[in-house]
Amino acid sequence: MHEMSVALAVVDQVAEAAARAGSVTAVRSVRLQVGELAGVVPDALAFSFELACAGTLLEGAELVTEAVPGRARCAPCAHEWATGMPPRLTCPVCDGTRTELLAGRELQILDVHWDDGRRQSPSPTHATAREPIPEER
Amino acid sequence: MCRVVDLRQAVLAKNDAGAHELRAHLAARGTVVVNLLSSPGSGKTALLERELLCARERSVPVAALTADLATENDAARLARSGVPVKQVLTDGLCHLESGMLAGHLEGWLPDDTRLLFVENVGNLVCPASYDLGETLRVTLASVTEGEDKPLKYPTAFGLAHLVVVTKTDIADAVEFDEAAFRANVEQVNPGVEVVLTSARRGQGVGVLLDRAMAAADGAPVHSPVMARQPHHHGHTHTHTHADDGHTHAHPEATGAMAHTHS
Numbered sequence: 001m002h003e004m005s006v007a008l009a010v011v012d013q014v015a016e017a018a019a020r021a022g023s024v025t026a027v028r029s030v031r032l033q034v035g036e037l038a039g040v041v042p043d044a045l046a047f048s049f050e051l052a053c054a055g056t057l058l059e060g061a062e063l064v065t066e067a068v069p070g071r072a073r074c075a076p077c078a079h080e081w082a083t084g085m086p087p088r089l090t091c092p093v094c095d096g097t098r099t100e101l102l103a104g105r106e107l108q109i110l111d112v113h114w115d116d117g118r119r120q121s122p123s124p125t126h127a128t129a130r131e132p133i134p135e136e137r
Numbered sequence: 138m139c140r141v142v143d144l145r146q147a148v149l150a151k152n153d154a155g156a157h158e159l160r161a162h163l164a165a166r167g168t169v170v171v172n173l174l175s176s177p178g179s180g181k182t183a184l185l186e187r188e189l190l191c192a193r194e195r196s197v198p199v200a201a202l203t204a205d206l207a208t209e210n211d212a213a214r215l216a217r218s219g220v221p222v223k224q225v226l227t228d229g230l231c232h233l234e235s236g237m238l239a240g241h242l243e244g245w246l247p248d249d250t251r252l253l254f255v256e257n258v259g260n261l262v263c264p265a266s267y268d269l270g271e272t273l274r275v276t277l278a279s280v281t282e283g284e285d286k287p288l289k290y291p292t293a294f295g296l297a298h299l300v301v302v303t304k305t306d307i308a309d310a311v312e313f314d315e316a317a318f319r320a321n322v323e324q325v326n327p328g329v330e331v332v333l334t335s336a337r338r339g340q341g342v343g344v345l346l347d348r349a350m351a352a353a354d355g356a357p358v359h360s361p362v363m364a365r366q367p368h369h370h371g372h373t374h375t376h377t378h379a380d381d382g383h384t385h386a387h388p389e390a391t392g393a394m395a396h397t398h399s
Binding site for chain 1: 140146149150323
């Protein structure tokens with residue numbers, strides 16, 4: 001059950017990014033990409049995430065996980081297939097072993113939804129942009 | 138205001154960066170790490186005892202670090218070989234991480250060490266996700282564990298550079314189907330070598346040391362399909378825009394890459 005370590009790593013990285021950005025007051029949600037072959041159980045991760053967030057800027061934040069199915073391709077015959085679980089990584093058409101995993105090992109933070117004290121984008125090019133509408137999920 | 142900020146960071150980026158650094162640091166001093174993964178009771182300590190003895194006979198400077206939740210039993214067994222051994226107690230943690238390993242090596246690992254065997258916590262799930270800076274990752278399974286073990290733990294077997302079967306002396310008694318086991322390994326890790334061993338009878342003893350020495354001498358190691366994921370997300374650009382009322386900021390991605398074993 002290394003989901004707790006994974007959850008702590010997510011919380012640490014989001015907290016660091018928030019500290020770098022400055023003036024973040026609360027984190028509402030974190031979107032995570034979890035590949036079918038990443039070796040992480042989303043339910044266990046959600047449970048761990050709630051605990052890992054306690055007492056941090058992320059307290060109460062929602063974890064949104066996006067599953068990525070495993071896909072592989074055979075180099076010699078170019079056939080592409082869903083690896084399934086357990087994964088089949090030899091080619092189901094030509095039985096070839098020179099194959100490539102196209103997707104399924106992802107374990108990455110996509111984006112974060114947070115509140116900050118600033119009223120608009122700090123970029124001067126957007127100084128005349130209209131007042132942003134708070135985005136709700 | 139509420140913002141959506143793109144991070145695009147690999148969750149295990151810190152561990153992977155630490156592993157990369159440790160691998161480079163150890164390579165500079167001539168040390169190569171062998172990471173041993175298996176279930177509890179697979180016989181990895183028994184095999185490692187034999188391999189360490191073998192290394193001593195061949196005058197290869199080796200050391201071993203063994204991780205368990207509790208007890209120093211494994212270190213006591215491995216120390217009988219006479220090589221430097223360290224026991225790491227994880228206090229319940231199910232796996233080692235690269236930063237932990239680096240900390241344990243500091244001030245302990247003898248300078249002339251050629252091979253460092255790391256006996257990971259007995260667990261086929263969690264340790265599989267953590268690169269420890271190893272050059273050779275070995276996943277072991279005993280003949281008693283069932284031929285479908287590689288399918289049940291695809292990440293552990295799928296990311297291995299070498300698969301070792303242990304306790305072959307009792308293979309007949311437990312009706313171990315070698316062909317079925319090999320087919321299952323091939324399904325999750327095409328092309329990986331499978332070595333049969335019996336620490337008790339001596340079958341295959343020394344092969345692990347041979348493969349580790351070859352890797353240390355720069356021979357190419359097997360490249361698992363599962364570890365060869367194309368790096369389609371590794372961008373480091375920074376930009377902001379404020380369309381539709383929310384802001385997307387791309388802070389510098391810090392190593393947003395899948396980990397690789399080279």
